[in-house]
Amino acid sequence: MTEGKKRKFKAETEKVLNILTHSLYADREIFLRELLSNASDALDKLRFLQSRGETVRDAGEPLEIRISVDKIAGVLQIKDSGVGMTAAELADNLGTIAKSGSEDFVRDLESAAAEKTGGTQTPADPPRATEDAGATENTDADPDTPQAPSDGAQIIGRFGIGFYSVFMVAESVEVVSVPAQGGEGPHLWNSDGRGGYSIRALEGEDAAPYKRGTVIRAKIKAEDKEFLEKYRLESVIRKHSNFLPFPIFLEDSPVNTTPALWREPKFSVSKDQYADFYKQLTFDTIDPLDVIHFSADAPIQFNALVFIPAVEQDPFTGLRERRGLDLYARRVLIKRSDSGLVPDYLAFLRGVVDAEDLPLNISRESLQENALLRAVSGTITRRVLDYLEKTAASDKEKYEKFWALHGKYLRFACNDYANRERAAALLRFASSASAGALTGLDEYLGRMKEGQKEIWHLAAPSPQAAEVNPYMERFRRKGIEVLYLFDAVDEFALGGLGEYKGHPFKSVELADGKTLEAVPDVGEATPPAEALNEDEKSGLDKLIGLMRSVLGAGVRDIRLSDRPTGSPAVLAAPEGMTSSMDKLMRAMQKSEETTPRVLELNPDHPLIRSLLRIYLKNPDDPLIPEAVLNLFDNVRLRDGALNDPEIAADRGLKFLEKAVSLYSDPHGRCYGASPYSDPRG
Numbered sequence: 001m002t003e004g005k006k007r008k009f010k011a012e013t014e015k016v017l018n019i020l021t022h023s024l025y026a027d028r029e030i031f032l033r034e035l036l037s038n039a040s041d042a043l044d045k046l047r048f049l050q051s052r053g054e055t056v057r058d059a060g061e062p063l064e065i066r067i068s069v070d071k072i073a074g075v076l077q078i079k080d081s082g083v084g085m086t087a088a089e090l091a092d093n094l095g096t097i098a099k100s101g102s103e104d105f106v107r108d109l110e111s112a113a114a115e116k117t118g119g120t121q122t123p124a125d126p127p128r129a130t131e132d133a134g135a136t137e138n139t140d141a142d143p144d145t146p147q148a149p150s151d152g153a154q155i156i157g158r159f160g161i162g163f164y165s166v167f168m169v170a171e172s173v174e175v176v177s178v179p180a181q182g183g184e185g186p187h188l189w190n191s192d193g194r195g196g197y198s199i200r201a202l203e204g205e206d207a208a209p210y211k212r213g214t215v216i217r218a219k220i221k222a223e224d225k226e227f228l229e230k231y232r233l234e235s236v237i238r239k240h241s242n243f244l245p246f247p248i249f250l251e252d253s254p255v256n257t258t259p260a261l262w263r264e265p266k267f268s269v270s271k272d273q274y275a276d277f278y279k280q281l282t283f284d285t286i287d288p289l290d291v292i293h294f295s296a297d298a299p300i301q302f303n304a305l306v307f308i309p310a311v312e313q314d315p316f317t318g319l320r321e322r323r324g325l326d327l328y329a330r331r332v333l334i335k336r337s338d339s340g341l342v343p344d345y346l347a348f349l350r351g352v353v354d355a356e357d358l359p360l361n362i363s364r365e366s367l368q369e370n371a372l373l374r375a376v377s378g379t380i381t382r383r384v385l386d387y388l389e390k391t392a393a394s395d396k397e398k399y400e401k402f403w404a405l406h407g408k409y410l411r412f413a414c415n416d417y418a419n420r421e422r423a424a425a426l427l428r429f430a431s432s433a434s435a436g437a438l439t440g441l442d443e444y445l446g447r448m449k450e451g452q453k454e455i456w457h458l459a460a461p462s463p464q465a466a467e468v469n470p471y472m473e474r475f476r477r478k479g480i481e482v483l484y485l486f487d488a489v490d491e492f493a494l495g496g497l498g499e500y501k502g503h504p505f506k507s508v509e510l511a512d513g514k515t516l517e518a519v520p521d522v523g524e525a526t527p528p529a530e531a532l533n534e535d536e537k538s539g540l541d542k543l544i545g546l547m548r549s550v551l552g553a554g555v556r557d558i559r560l561s562d563r564p565t566g567s568p569a570v571l572a573a574p575e576g577m578t579s580s581m582d583k584l585m586r587a588m589q590k591s592e593e594t595t596p597r598v599l600e601l602n603p604d605h606p607l608i609r610s611l612l613r614i615y616l617k618n619p620d621d622p623l624i625p626e627a628v629l630n631l632f633d634n635v636r637l638r639d640g641a642l643n644d645p646e647i648a649a650d651r652g653l654k655f656l657e658k659a660v661s662l663y664s665d666p667h668g669r670c671y672g673a674s675p676y677s678d679p680r681g
């Protein structure tokens with residue numbers, strides 16, 4: 001046996017190794033992911049050579065990965081039949097820290113250290129005498145802020161460290177590799193991950209057991225013995241490496257049996273396969289509503305399998321951490337439920353995205369910064385919108401099912417400036433014109449009246465409530481369609497959108513008389529009320545004065561409405577806000593208080609006219625204040641602003657009692673009969 005040549009790691013490699021082995025790295029288990037992805041890459045390369053018809057060594061060897069454990073020796077072995085490495089490649093590839101990020105890595109590490117010590121590292125820094133200097137050089141500068149472990153770990157998380165991660169759990173590592181081409185025999189690389197490494201050729205007996213590919217033997221540290229347990233290894237493989245394209249055997253039993261469905265051609269995947277995959281992925285028991293399966297080439301190549309669940313999730317209380325798509329880089333899991341991959345308004349989606357050219361060890365922070373991933377997210381968003389548009393156009397029933405389940409998410413699309421108009425077109429509403437069916441904004445625009453600019457809406461708790469809303473009367477008269485919003489959040493969402501195709505959204509509560517004048521009346525116009533004479537006009541002014549004193553601080557003011565509605569009085573919308581928005585704001589501020597609002601009277605309404613007649617006869621008639629209080633109760637009740645219902649109910653009952661008694665009083669004028677019973681009405 002020839003002695004291996006001792007070699008030093010390259011300088012930066014050594015630093016990284018020290019930090020790796022000395023800092024507590026939270027996700028030690030990922031070392032297995034790294035080794036398995038390397039094995040899978042090597043197998044990929046081999047398959048590529050074969051596909052080009054090149055001759056490779058041991059051509060009959062199956063393409064697979066085998067993991068075995070020697071508990072007595074404390075060794076974990078991972079073997080692949082991939083391309084292998086020559087002696088030179090062993091030195092090159094395993095002697096430098098993952099090329100992907102080594103330089104940046106060290107630069108960051110040093111500048112982090114420099115920042116903390118308040119300057120760049122100069123020769124004046126304490127000399128690093130020991131081998132472990134790399135790990136301690138950062139801590140000794142400032143005892144209050146120990147940095148090497150935390151900064152080190154953070155930076156490690158940010159760059160690919162690949163093969164070296166094995167030293168988080170191994171005290172020494174042997175790699176034997178036989179290259180697929182070039183005729184070189186097996187070489188043994190070994191290292192304790194500290195001083196350096198050696199490489200020597202294996203000959204004779206020693207070389208005999210090795211075929212094409214690479215075997216890695218890691219002597220597991222005493223404190224990491226868990227990685228010699230089959231169940232532990234199996235769970236790590238399933239978690240991170242379940243979809244690698246080559247079979248992985250653990251002690252001769254296959255582990256990764258589920259195919260990476262997203263890589264299969266669409267036509268070859270059955271509905272059941274999609275459903276099974278979805279259930280495995282989400283632990284859902286119900287088949288998904290649909291699946292969008294696609295691949296894209298720009299800006300990076302990726303495959304995606306995006307499911308639309310058939311179960312409803314609450315956007316506010318739903319399991320936030322489970323929202324988003326699982327991100328893979330070449331079938332290796334990078335991050336589960338990555339919510340950054342889809343915008344909030346598509347957060348109901350579940351599924352998998354598998355990108356070709358992402359660094360494996362991309363971390364949480366860098367995911368957010370990663371422009372590539374943002375672009376991936378943009379592509380996914382567009383594809384999902386494409387799908388929804390197509391479904392809305394071709395399969396109304398399915399789309400409405402979708403809408404019922406996930407429509408409440410889509411309302412938040414106003415934040416996505418690039419796609420807000422497309423998303424807005426996908427919104428659905430109940431409306432005054434669609435007789436219970438849902439309508440989209442384009443349909444609404446198609447039904448707009450000559451002279452109408454706004455898209456009108458009304459927040460109401462139910463269709464019935466919307467129909468009897470006092471503001472609706474004018475819109476009915478003009479034949480203008482009004483969208484009904486049954487959830488107060490909708491008003492904010494439409495407010496966020498501002499407009500659709502140039503037509504502003506506006507609440508019917510905020511409509512002034514002038515805006516609607518442009519639209520002519522349709523159908524039977526209500527006959528105009530008789531004009532008031534001068535006496536009546538000044539009487540009305542005084543009546544309003546009386547009402548002010550009756551309602552006191554309950555109202556900010558009382559005035560005649562310039563936008564008469566079907567009811568005797570309404571509460572004017574508080575400063576540009578609709579009453580439902582006001583309610584929502586109060587709920588959010590947990591405030592019971594209602595700010596006093598302006599009461600608008602409709603001088604043409606029969607009730608107001610009756611009160612006026614009574615007032616003109618006797619301004620002190622006690623019926624007036626009682627009627628005014630009851631009217632105010634009624635207005636507040638409709639508005640949802642009645643915060644003393646017991647008092648109001650009591651007042652109403654007494655009033656009712658008196659009203660009914662009017663017709664049952666034997667001395668009264670209409671004993672035993674009310675105006676309702678009068679056949680002349």
Ligand code: ADP
Nearest residue numbers: 038039042084093098100160161162163164214
């Ligand atoms: P990366 O995978 O990002 O290149 P690694 O540190 O994981 O970084 O691996 C460094 C290099 O070592 C790989 O690019 C590859 O060339 C080589 N390598 C590692 N493991 C194997 C293996 N099992 N078979 C063949 N080559 C390997």
Ligand code: MG
Nearest residue numbers: 034038162163
């Ligand atoms: Mg790697």
